[in-house]
Amino acid sequence: MKPLSPVRLVLVLVSLLVASGCASRVNVTGKVLENGKPIPSAELRWISETESSVFTSGVSDNAGSYYLITEGKKGIPPGRYQVTVTWWRTRDGKPLPEGEEGVAMKGSPRSRQFTATLSQEVTASTSTLDLDVSGKAKGVKAD
Numbered sequence: 033m034k035p036l037s038p039v040r041l042v043l044v045l046v047s048l049l050v051a052s053g054c055a056s057r058v059n060v061t062g063k064v065l066e067n068g069k070p071i072p073s074a075e076l077r078w079i080s081e082t083e084s085s086v087f088t089s090g091v092s093d094n095a096g097s098y099y100l101i102t103e104g105k106k107g108i109p110p111g112r113y114q115v116t117v118t119w120w121r122t123r124d125g126k127p128l129p130e131g132e133e134g135v136a137m138k139g140s141p142r143s144r145q146f147t148a149t150l151s152q153e154v155t156a157s158t159s160t161l162d163l164d165v166s167g168k169a170k171g172v173k174a175d
Contacts, residue, residue: 057106057108058154063097065165070092075119076089077116080113081112108154111153113154115150115152119145120137123144146165
């Protein structure tokens with residue numbers, strides 16, 4: 033049997049990776065929650081715990097819902113991820129107002145930033161992952 037050329041070997045390996053699902057994506061959606069209530073406009077950063085080049089980021093909508101897009105395509109590869117959630121509240125703990133008023137309040141003395149880090153497993157059968165930050169929120173000190 034004749035050995036494969038380097039180019040053919042690479043093509044065979046890529047084909048095997050695609051066929052085995054390594055290149056597949058899982059459409060993941062969910063809500064960002066704190067004490068059962070949605071967190072609007074939460075910033076999400078997902079970084080693979082095993083492959084640091086695999087990451088995605090996004091923002092929850094006004095109902096706290098999110099979906100993931102990686103490299104311009106919907107979904108994320110299966111694996112374990114460190115998920116950092118960042119959000120803002122008014123000084124009295126209420127969500128920021130919607131629209132331009134809320135955007136203008138971010139980083140101002142009238143608001144406070146919070147962050148939480150979660151570890152999440154995404155499998156081929158995952159479709160919904162609610163991110164519950166209850167009890168994990170840490171206030172970020174202003175500069």
